[in-house]
Amino acid sequence: MSLSSTLIADGPRDRFTYDHLAVTPLTPTIGAEIDGIDLSQPITPAQAADIQRALHDWRVVFFRDQRIDNDQLKAFGRAFGPLTPAHPIAEGLEDHPEIWERSVEEYRTRRERAESAPPGRQPPRDYKGWHIDITFVANPNRYSILYGVQIPPYGGDTLFANLVEAYRGLSPAIQRLVDGLQAVHRTSSYDLNGGKVRRDGRSTGPFVAIHPLVRVHPETGEKLLFLNPGTVSHIVGLKEPESQALLDLLFYEVTRPEYQVRFHWRQHSLVVWDNQSVAHAGPIDYAQFDLPRAVRRITVAGDLTEGPDGFRSRAIEGELFNVLG
């Protein structure tokens, strides 16, 4: 991989330095810790630029022991661009419409509801919770920022996978095949909330969007597998068994352990991932523990996705993800 930082020898693990910060990689392919920054204070444009460089190199970065309130969380996110509302379907906090608070109980409730839905309204397939955030709209968010407010001593880890590595690992023949394909991403019964209108008056779906299967990263120009196992219903132009077989193959590639990092949360951990090049799954084991867990998420607004052939994503049903600023 090509990195924009300088490797220096510093103790048992490699550290990488940028102009204004250093990172400690957690795996060779994805994930790095950043320390030495207090996110309760406004970060400078130079620090924000370095965090973006670290995201380009490591895809997801982890901060520990950050005691921040909701306003500080939003101020940090805005250093990277305007924020979206909390979610196209779910409501944000009453006083902070950009912030989505999620308790682990919601995962359990939603899963039970989805599993009791009549046949035909089930999620299309079970890919163990792996997904990219909000790809059922044509303009998924650019970055996702998640803050741990109530974290159990064990349980609730999050997995992240590098979609650039997943594409690079394909043989050239499969790369050529997927380069020109598009996939349909849609909300499922798991997502829908019964047609309620959002507090701000916007529709809560259903949403359907068509995206290139291979995305050109808008900042680095790298190609990546833009595969969201959680929302892709099918690949355009293929017969159903072909589409299913190719999705299964690509899902296997995206979730290879060597492209993953597993993050163990602590209270006040904060995670930023590049939602343009990362799939994630979590909390992966919510059915195996019953301790309370709550996190807060904000999302930095993104653009229409674009494929190697210039195909740009478009909405089939529902509006674009709006921006609050």
Ligand SMILES: [Fe+2]
């Ligand atoms: Fe997510």
